[in-house]
Amino acid sequence: MSQLPFSQACENNKAPILEVLRHSFASVNRVLEIGSGTGQHGVYFSAALPHINWQCSDMGNLSPLNARLALEGQGRLSKALALDVTGPWPALEVDGIFSANTLHIMDKGSVECFFAGAGRVLGATGQLCIYGPFNYGGDYTSASNRDFDAWLKARDSASGIRDIEWILQLADAAGFALIQDHAMPANNRLLHLTKVSQDSQG
Numbered sequence: 001m002s003q004l005p006f007s008q009a010c011e012n013n014k015a016p017i018l019e020v021l022r023h024s025f026a027s028v029n030r031v032l033e034i035g036s037g038t039g040q041h042g043v044y045f046s047a048a049l050p051h052i053n054w055q056c057s058d059m060g061n062l063s064p065l066n067a068r069l070a071l072e073g074q075g076r077l078s079k080a081l082a083l084d085v086t087g088p089w090p091a092l093e094v095d096g097i098f099s100a101n102t103l104h105i106m107d108k109g110s111v112e113c114f115f116a117g118a119g120r121v122l123g124a125t126g127q128l129c130i131y132g133p134f135n136y137g138g139d140y141t142s143a144s145n146r147d148f149d150a151w152l153k154a155r156d157s158a159s160g161i162r163d164i165e166w167i168l169q170l171a172d173a174a175g176f177a178l179i180q181d182h183a184m185p186a187n188n189r190l191l192h193l194t195k196v197s198q199d200s201q202g
């Protein structure tokens, strides 16, 4: 088998993220991961949080992702779902959603679809955890995030680090309330939100 795709960032951030998820997902049984990428997070979190049935997904290129889940998933992980947040979402019964490093990759319309879809899929008390970099008060939180944003935009002008205020507006419109905004290593954040009401976006 050819080498599986690998993310050093995942290796670096998975342990600190797990420490937050142990609390945020303590009462959660079935998690949808959006934009699973290499699958390293799914493999690690599903092994460390055995009370959770972890469902990976991504918008495409599922073969290498599924290869990792089969090889390293210890039988815990079923095949990844094809899920592009801008398209129809499969019927799902989940009480948690996790996504890492996706909102700065998606264009703004896709980010809106992300929250509208998450609001539809999660019922009352559903938990949503989002990891990645955000801007606060219209500014970067570090020089490295400024450089990263410039790099992202040079690659794809529709991508970029999102303003936390806009993200929380979208979350609110989709029926979520922020429980905690965790500071994470390397100038990242982990937003823990809970579903408090039916979303207003349908």
Ligand SMILES: C[S@@+](CC[C@H](N)C(=O)[O-])C[C@H]1O[C@@H](n2cnc3c(N)ncnc32)[C@H](O)[C@@H]1O
Pocket: 007, 010, 034, 035, 036, 037, 038, 041, 058, 059, 060, 083, 084, 085, 086, 099, 100, 101, 102, 105, 106, 110
């Ligand atoms: C930077 S990678 C992050 C992958 C992984 N979560 C991680 O932390 O390493 C961004 C991921 O977002 C996914 N993505 C981008 N646009 C998407 C969309 N519209 N719907 C679902 N996933 C999307 C990409 O396919 C990719 O896997």
